[in-house]
Amino acid sequence: MIAETGLAALWLAAGLAALQLILGIAALRTEFAAERAMRGIAVVQGVLTLLAFAMLLIVFARTDLSVALVFENSHSAKPFIYKVAGAWGNHEGSMLLWVTVLSASGAFLALLSRRIGESTLTAALGAQAALALGFYAFLLVASNPFARLDPAPIEGRGLNPLLQDPGLAFHPPTLYLGYVGLSVAFSLAVGALLTRQVDSRLGRAMRPWVLAAWIMLTLGITAGSYWAYYELGWGGWWFWDPVENASLMPWLAATALLHSINVLAARGALKAWTMMLAVIAFSMSMVGTFLVRSGVLTSVHAFAIDPERGTFLLALLAIYVGAAFTLFALRGATLKEGAPFELVSRESGLVINNLLLSVILAIVFLGTLYPLFVEAISGEKLSVGAPYFNAVAGPLALLLAVLVGVGPLLAWRRERRAILPKLRVPALLGITALVVTIVLAPGIAILPRLALGVAAFLGAAAILPLVGRNPLRAPPETWGMVVAHVGIAVALAGMAANAAFTTERLAVARLGEALDVGPWVVRLESVAPTAGANWTAIEAQLRASRGAAPIVLKPQTRYFSDPPTETNEAAIQTFWNGQLYTVVGKPDPSGAWQLRLWWKPFVTLIWLGGAIIALGGAIALFGRALRAWRARRKREPNWRERYI
Amino acid sequence: MKPKNQRLILVAAALFAVVAAALLAMWGLREQASYFFTPADIAAGKASEGKAMRLGGMVQAHSIQRQGDGLTIRFVVTDGKATTPVVYRGIVPDLFREGSGAVAEGRLQNGTFMADTILAKHDERYMPPELGNLSAEHKAGGTLER
Numbered sequence: 001m002i003a004e005t006g007l008a009a010l011w012l013a014a015g016l017a018a019l020q021l022i023l024g025i026a027a028l029r030t031e032f033a034a035e036r037a038m039r040g041i042a043v044v045q046g047v048l049t050l051l052a053f054a055m056l057l058i059v060f061a062r063t064d065l066s067v068a069l070v071f072e073n074s075h076s077a078k079p080f081i082y083k084v085a086g087a088w089g090n091h092e093g094s095m096l097l098w099v100t101v102l103s104a105s106g107a108f109l110a111l112l113s114r115r116i117g118e119s120t121l122t123a124a125l126g127a128q129a130a131l132a133l134g135f136y137a138f139l140l141v142a143s144n145p146f147a148r149l150d151p152a153p154i155e156g157r158g159l160n161p162l163l164q165d166p167g168l169a170f171h172p173p174t175l176y177l178g179y180v181g182l183s184v185a186f187s188l189a190v191g192a193l194l195t196r197q198v199d200s201r202l203g204r205a206m207r208p209w210v211l212a213a214w215i216m217l218t219l220g221i222t223a224g225s226y227w228a229y230y231e232l233g234w235g236g237w238w239f240w241d242p243v244e245n246a247s248l249m250p251w252l253a254a255t256a257l258l259h260s261i262n263v264l265a266a267r268g269a270l271k272a273w274t275m276m277l278a279v280i281a282f283s284m285s286m287v288g289t290f291l292v293r294s295g296v297l298t299s300v301h302a303f304a305i306d307p308e309r310g311t312f313l314l315a316l317l318a319i320y321v322g323a324a325f326t327l328f329a330l331r332g333a334t335l336k337e338g339a340p341f342e343l344v345s346r347e348s349g350l351v352i353n354n355l356l357l358s359v360i361l362a363i364v365f366l367g368t369l370y371p372l373f374v375e376a377i378s379g380e381k382l383s384v385g386a387p388y389f390n391a392v393a394g395p396l397a398l399l400l401a402v403l404v405g406v407g408p409l410l411a412w413r414r415e416r417r418a419i420l421p422k423l424r425v426p427a428l429l430g431i432t433a434l435v436v437t438i439v440l441a442p443g444i445a446i447l448p449r450l451a452l453g454v455a456a457f458l459g460a461a462a463i464l465p466l467v468g469r470n471p472l473r474a475p476p477e478t479w480g481m482v483v484a485h486v487g488i489a490v491a492l493a494g495m496a497a498n499a500a501f502t503t504e505r506l507a508v509a510r511l512g513e514a515l516d517v518g519p520w521v522v523r524l525e526s527v528a529p530t531a532g533a534n535w536t537a538i539e540a541q542l543r544a545s546r547g548a549a550p551i552v553l554k555p556q557t558r559y560f561s562d563p564p565t566e567t568n569e570a571a572i573q574t575f576w577n578g579q580l581y582t583v584v585g586k587p588d589p590s591g592a593w594q595l596r597l598w599w600k601p602f603v604t605l606i607w608l609g610g611a612i613i614a615l616g617g618a619i620a621l622f623g624r625a626l627r628a629w630r631a632r633r634k635r636e637p638n639w640r641e642r643y644i
Numbered sequence: 645m646k647p648k649n650q651r652l653i654l655v656a657a658a659l660f661a662v663v664a665a666a667l668l669a670m671w672g673l674r675e676q677a678s679y680f681f682t683p684a685d686i687a688a689g690k691a692s693e694g695k696a697m698r699l700g701g702m703v704q705a706h707s708i709q710r711q712g713d714g715l716t717i718r719f720v721v722t723d724g725k726a727t728t729p730v731v732y733r734g735i736v737p738d739l740f741r742e743g744s745g746a747v748a749e750g751r752l753q754n755g756t757f758m759a760d761t762i763l764a765k766h767d768e769r770y771m772p773p774e775l776g777n778l779s780a781e782h783k784a785g786g787t788l789e790r
Contacts, residue, residue: 270654273654273658337650337651340650341650351654351657355657355658355660355661358658358661358662358665359661359664359665359668362661362662362665362666362669363665363668363669363672366665366666366669366673367669367672367673370669370673370677371677380679380680381679381680381698382677382678382679382680382698383677383678383680383698384673384676384677384678385676385678387676387696388672388673388675388676388677391672391675391676392668392669392671392672392676396668506715506733506734506735507715508713508714508715583735585735585736586735586736588710588714589710590714592714594714594715594735596734596735
C-alpha cells in the first residue's frame with residue numbers, strides 16, 4: 001500500500017500541476033483572479049510530492065523488496081542510514097527527490113511571496129507548474145520509482161559500495177536544493193517577462209531565492225568535492241568529471257545572477273541581462289540533469305544508461321529552454337533600461353564580474369559537451385579533462401579573483417575617487433607572497449604560484465569594505481559579501497597550496513619498513529583482516545611520525561559481496577597545516593604491500609573556503625530577512641493578530 | 645552615458661565575451677582533448693606518438709607481468725584485431741583483471757603505451773563506455789573507478 005500511496009500522490013500532484021498551469025494561463029489572458037487558488041494548489045502540490053518522497057523513504061527503510069527499485073538498489077544487511085539514503089542513490093529515487101524539491105520550491109514561492117504583483121506571481125506559479133508537469137510526466141512514464149515486482153525477491157542486489165558513505169546522506173539533497181531551487185528564479189523571470197514587469201521590485205523579490213539556492217549549491221558542491229576526495233582514494237578534490245561540471249555550471253550562472261540581481265534590485269538596471277541569467281541558471285540545472293540522468297556520459301556518478309529516458313529529458317530540456325529563450329527574445333529587447341551608470345562604477349564592476357563568469361561558464365560548458373558532439377557527428381571518441389579546464393578557465397578565474405578585490409570598493413553609478421591607493425596594502429601582500437614563493441619554492445608551476453599571490457591580495461582586499469567605518473554598523477549584506485569574498489581567498493589558497501606543495505610517495509613496503517613523505521616518516525606496522533556490517537577488509541596499520549608523538553592510520557581495502565566490489569578506504573589524518581592521506585594497495589608475491597601516501601599542505605582550506613563562502617551568503621540572506629521582518633513589525637504593530 | 649548607448653555597449657560586451665569564450669575553448673580543445681584509440685587504430689598508425697590519449701580494450705589473458713619494484717606492471721591490451729603493450733606504475737584499480745576490459749590514459753612511446761592512469765570495470769555491472777562494442781556482455785549501470 002505504501003508504494004501505491006506514493007504513486008497516487010504523484011499522479012494527483014501532476015493533475016494539480018496541470019490545473020495550476022491552466023489557471024496561470026487563464027489569469028494571464030483574462031482578468032481572472034486566480035492568485036489565491038493558485039497559491040493553494042501550489043502548496044498542496046508540494047505537500048503531495050513530499051508525501052510521495054516520504055513513502056519512498058519508508059519502503060527503503062523497511063527494505064520492501066516487492067518494490068523493484070528497492071530490490072535493485074538495497075539489501076537487508078545494509079546499515080540503516082544507507083538504507084534510507086539509498087532511496088536517492090539511484091536514478092528513479094534521485095529524480096523523485098529532484099521533482100520533490102521542484103514542487104516544494106513552488107509551494108514556498110506561493111507561501112512566502114509578498115513582494116511582487118499579483119499578475120507576475122500567478123504567471124510565475126504557472127511557469128513553475130509547467131516545469132513540474134514535464135518532470136512529473138518523466139517520473140511517471142519513464143522512471144516510476146514505485147513499480148512493483150511480483151513475486152517479491154528474497155534479497156536485494158545491494159547499493160554500490162562507493163555510495164555507502166555518510167556523504168550520500170548530505171551531498172545529493174543539498175545539491176538538489178540548490179540546483180532545483182533555481183527553478184524559482186527561472187519561473188519569476190518568465191513570469192515577469194510575460195507581464196512585462198521587470199523592475200527593481202522583481203529584483204528584490206527574486207534575490208532571496210537565488211541567494212538561498214546558491215548557498216545550498218555552494219554547500220553541495222563543497223561537500224561533494226570532499227566526499228570524492230576521501231572516498232575515491234585518488235587524492236584529488238576536483239576531477240573535471242562531467243558530472244562535477246554539471247553542478248559547477250549552474251553555480252557559475254547563479255553566482256553571476258546573484259551579482260547582477262543586486263544591480264537590478266538597487267538601481268533597476270541590467271534588466272534584460274538579469275532575466276537572461278535567471279533563465280540560463282536553471283537551464284544549466286536542466287542540462288546537468290540531462291547529462292547525469294540520461295546516461296549520455298558515464299562517469300563516477302552516472303548510474304543509468306537508458307536511451308528512452310535520455311530522449312525524454314532532452315525533449316523537456318529543449319521545450320523549456322527553447323520556450324524561455326523565445327520569450328526572452330520577444331520581450332527582452334522591449335525592456336527599458338533603468339538608471340544609467342558611468343564606465344567606472346559598481347555597476348560596471350558587476351558587469352565585468354558577470355562577463356568573466358559567463359566566459360568561464362561557456363568554457364566549462366563547451367569542454368563538457370564537446371566530446372558528445374564529436375562522437376555524435378564523427379563517431380570519434382575523445383575526452384576532455386583537467387589539462388583543458390585548468391589551462392583555459394584557470395587564468396580567467398584568477399583574473400576574476402583579482403577583480404573581486406577591486407569591485408566592492410566602487411561606488412554605485414559613478415566612482416569619483418581614486419580607489420587604487422586603497423589597495424596598496426593588499427597589493428603589497430600579494431607581491432610579497434609571490435616573491436616569497438619564488439625565493440622559497442622556485443620549482444612550482446606558474447598557475448599555483450600566481451594563485452598564492454592572488455589569494456594573499458584578495459584575503460586583504462576583501463576586508464576593505466569594512467575598513468574606515470564602524471564594522472558593527474555595516475549592513476548584514478556587506479558583512480555577507482566580505483565573508484564570502486574572504487572565503488574565495490581561503491579556498492584559492494588551499495587549491496594553490498595543494499597543487500604546489502603536495503608530496504606523493506608510491507612504494508612497496510615490507511612489514512616494519514618506513515617510507516618518507518613530506519615531513520613524515522610512515523612505518524608499515526601490520527596488515528590484518530577486519531570486517532564490518534556488510535563488508536570484509538584488509539586493513540593496514542601505519543604509524544606516522546614527525547618528530548613528536550606518532551599517530552596511527554588504518555587504510556583499508558574493502559570487499560563487498562552485494563554487489564561484488566572492492567573499494568579503497570583511504571585513511572586521512574588532518575592537522576592544522578595539512579592532511580596526511582594514505583591508501584593501501586595490493587600485496588606483491590613476496591608479501592610486501594603497495595602503499596600510496598600523500599602529504600597535502602593546507603588542502604583543507606579548499607573546503608573551509610567553500611563553507612565560508614556559503615556562510616557569507618547565509619549572513620546576507622538572514623540579515624536581510626531579519627531587517628525586513630523588523631521593518632514590517634514597526635510598520636504593522638498588529639501583524640501578529642492578523643496572521644496568527 | 646545615455647541608456648541607449650549603455651545598452652549597445654552591454655550587448656557588444658556580451659557578444660565579445662561569447663566570441664572570446666568560443667575562441668579560447670576551441671584553442672584549448674584542439675590542444676588538450678585526448679582521443680580514444682583501440683589497438684587496431686594504433687596498428688593502423690592513426691595515433692601519433694607522445695600525445696595524450698586513451699587506449700581501450702581487453703586485458704589479454706596471461707599477459708600481466710609484475711616488475712621487480714612491485715609497482716610497475718606490463719600487460720597487453722587487445723581488441724581482437726591487434727594488440728598494444730602497456731606499462732603502468734601504480735596501484736591498479738580493484739577490478740583490473742586479465743580477460744576484462746580496461747581503459748588507460750597516457751602516451752604512446754616507441755609503440756608501447758605508457759599509462760598514467762588505468763580505468764577499469766568497477767563492479768560486475770559496469771564497463772567503460774568505449775568498450776561497449778568490444779564485449780557482448782556489456783551491460784548498463786555502475787560507475788567508473790580509477
